[in-house]
Amino acid sequence: xxxxxxxxxxxxxxxxxxxxxxxxxxxxxxxxxxxxxxxxxxxxxxxxxxxxxxxxxxxxxxxxxxxx
Numbered sequence: 001x002x003x004x005x006x007x008x009x010x011x012x013x014x015x016x017x018x019x020x021x022x023x024x025x026x027x028x029x030x031x032x033x034x035x036x037x038x039x040x041x042x043x044x045x046x047x048x049x050x051x052x053x054x055x056x057x058x059x060x061x062x063x064x065x066x067x068x
Contacts (some may be wrong), residue, residue, distance in 0.1 A: 039057075039058055039061050040054050040058055
C-alpha cells in the first residue's frame with residue numbers, strides 16, 4: 001500500500017525562494033542580544049563611564065556566571 005504524499009497548495013513564483021522561519025528563530029537571537037546588551041550597560045549606568053570600563057564589568061559578570 002503506497003503512502004500518501006502531501007501536495008503543496010501554494011507554489012512560489014518561478015525564480016523566487018520560499019523561506020519560512022519558525023517564531024523562535026527570530027525571537028531567541030533577539031533575546032540573546034538584549035541579554036548581552038544588558039550585561040554591558042546596566043540600567044541606571046547608561047551615562048558616561050566614570051572610571052569603570054565596560055569590558056571589566058562584562059568580564060566580572062561572566063566570572064560570576066561560571067562555576068567555581
